[in-house]
Amino acid sequence: MTPVLVSARSAALLLTHWRAGSDAPAYEALADAVRVLVIDGRVPHGARLPAERGLAGALGVSRTTVANAYARLREDGYLTSLRGSGSVVRLPLDGRPDPEQFDGVVPEDVLDLRKAALRSAPVVAEAVERAMRHLPAALAGIGFDTVGDPGLRAAIADRYTERGLPTTPAEVVVTVGAQHAIALLARVLVGRGDPVLLESPTYPHAHEALRAAGGRPVTVPVDPRGGWDEGVLDATVRRSAPTLAYVMPDLHNPTGATMPASTRRVLLEAAAAVGMVVVADETMGELRIDGPPSPPLAVDAPGEVVMVGSADKVFWGGLRIGWIRATPELLQRLLLARPTGDLGTPTLDQLVARELVPQTAAVLEARRPALREGRDGLVSALRARLPEWDVPSPAGGLTTWVGLGRPVSSALVLAARAEGVVLASGGVFGPDGGFERSLRVPFTVTGADRERLVDVLGRAWERVGGASSGARGSLAAVV
Template identity: 45%
Template sequence: MVGTGEPVMGSRRLAGLLASPEGPGPAYRHWAEAIGALILDGRVGLHVRLPAERELAAALGTSRTTVTAVYDLLRANGFARSRRGAGTWTALPEGRAPRAVRRLLGSDEAAIDLARAAPGIPEDVLAEALALAGPRLAEHARTPGYHPFGLPELRALVAERFTARGLATTPEQVLITSGAQHALTLVLGLLAGPGDRVMVENPSYPNALEAIRRARLRTVSVPVTDEGWDVEIVESTLRQVVPQLAYLIPDFHNPTGCLMPPEERARVLAAAARSGTWLVVDETMAELALDVAAPPPMASMAGAGQVVTIGSMSKTHWGGLRVGWVRASARLVRELAAQRVAVDMGGSVLDQLVALALLERSGGSLAERLSVLRERRAVLMAALGEQVPGWTWRVPPGGLSLWVDVGAPVASVLAERALGRGVRIESGGCFGTDPGVFEQRLRVPFSLPGEVLREAVQRLAGVLDGGAVVSAADRRVHWIA
């Protein structure tokens, strides 16, 4: 049961998320549907107390009667619950899943999945790793099996890999986590508190943005375009806002694929040091260098700066392992481990032993994976060029996806109609820090086999032919209202 101690959504903040009603129908219905969508998207959290009717009416410039009708419809549809004299709280309707959950599960397992930019793992590679992990698991069976810092041998190997990349690291500076998302959640919980400002890129990784919102942190965004970062904006944001923390993906940025140049990294690090901001650097894509040399860790340039690096096996090996890590000072790792035991006490020993086996043999296998990704990227670009020549993109030097401009603000509609043709894909809006942005963009991964990518693009082209006015010359999209 919710109570008066729950978080409160300010009236001006909620009004800022709601666009002016457009199209047929009463205004209260448009606003109720918009609030429901914000709850499903995670932009308005669950069990958050909504503003008083009079306050929201003033912020929206409408009557209290209209807001009363909004709340009535939210309650009727299961998006809100009220208690007399205490207020109204957000809720999730029976049978509805938040977008963050739907993104992972999918509503149609038979559909081609372009919503998740993550590779599978060859069966023989996984079988070999399991065979190597078996004897080691028997040795661990005599122990209680709790390792809040992670298996010592895995911590040592991750530390060696950082050192080999140019960042001297000891095992005491590594915490093994249940994936990069778990790592980020632990870091947010330790280094920031409700109401603190966090600088994020726009666009950025949706699940990271979701974690930041659920920690009740206030985001301040800096743009990442096809050309990369505007470092002057980053510097001025750090100087003027002085955020407690900044979350960055400088290595083959998700979703744009951009790689931050060394000189820009140095400027960002210096600006963060001046403002006292913790930098959380997401390296989950760092090894996926397709056209350039893999970059050294950003923290290797930091000196004594406040830099935390997170990484995982999900993008380079297999997301099903749920193995990630934090690289930070030994003191901070101890504090993170103390916070971690309140959640899961330690990760799966078997998963960590499999991860250990995969990392031990990853030198040769990484080159093979990168070669496969280059081939799949080429197949995807060729298929897009043939089927939808009006779409444009920059070729990313690494990563797992293209950040495609479809030529018109129709990405959400296109993604919705694509599901009816058996393709799951995320619109660019899922990667934005604010509603309604990046509607001209689709993130199109190239992690699937070539023949599957060709079929997916053909189906997407069919969506355009079937639901839009399309120029026969170049398939530029002009949607019917």
């Protein structure tokens, strides 16, 4: 298979702030910047980097600088030279293991915070026991289908109805988590070259799925404090006429912003005017700490709104159950396309979720004190240790979107990784690049882990050029 080619222009856009936060030699700083792109997945394993001369021209540096950076990356195991293929990205197998290789079990000396998730709710174990009672009846069938367990679909429909959106089981399909739902919708609704509306920043795997389907991203900004600019949102939709919009109106990931009623009206009216399907991802949406919950976006919508939900944030990340709430006509299109990707959602997981979904409100109420303590504790600790940072206190969700004030997110992540604290850099969340001045920090950690996180971030900040910075150097040996 021919490696994916990263053009010099694309690489230069990804490396806009490659010198920030480092007074190491230019080639070391460049090698560090490429390294974090590989770690974050923004440059995929197996991709071919641009030729030395081309990248040097795009960055405005000497070819020697790029050659030395590539040499350092080869030495550290991040590049390999293949005859006829140039410099190809790889992930090293030696040194500190990458958390993606831990199979879900993270060593005690690594604090992996790239995924914002909670530990299992206590009711999950009880639900598993109850689900096992229904297993003999399920074993009488073939064990898989693309629609979902009828009891679970009814429970999901009832939950939407309780929240003000009347729903029947015929309007629900069960998927293998929310990401599967997003990818399936992208595959069915997006054609090659179609404009798709994305928030910026956004959930990275969603924009990856939409790009993979051929979508051409059109972005609108979301600010953790100011939220969505209604004028920009309305003008972008009406000017670009996107085929699909992917939005997170409640407790947006990563900013934590919630879309007010007036902005929802602007979005829905513009969508109806241009025939745009709105996909509303509620994966984080019910994890509210402060204030009353908002009704689902599809309530009284003038156009087509598809709701995507998930059991994993509320109950447990290991329960890979998601769903799509849409018109029966759209669901039929999705079901016809689904078998080319998968043949159904695991039956046992659905039986467990069938027991849990009716308990959603009670579980959320039980989780709220711990979520509040986690948020308030982390926000307070970060503000005290790093007063130059802008640390918002979101109304819910699982993370805070920190403003660093300087474009050093990648360098900061690498410095923290050297001490076993693994975070995603701000750039991961940018569908059109950027966000080197931001960092998503989960507040799902407590006690000693929170103290360690804040302490490591404080030292990492000093290392990359914070207010009390001492000497700084290369991050080549971080991973």
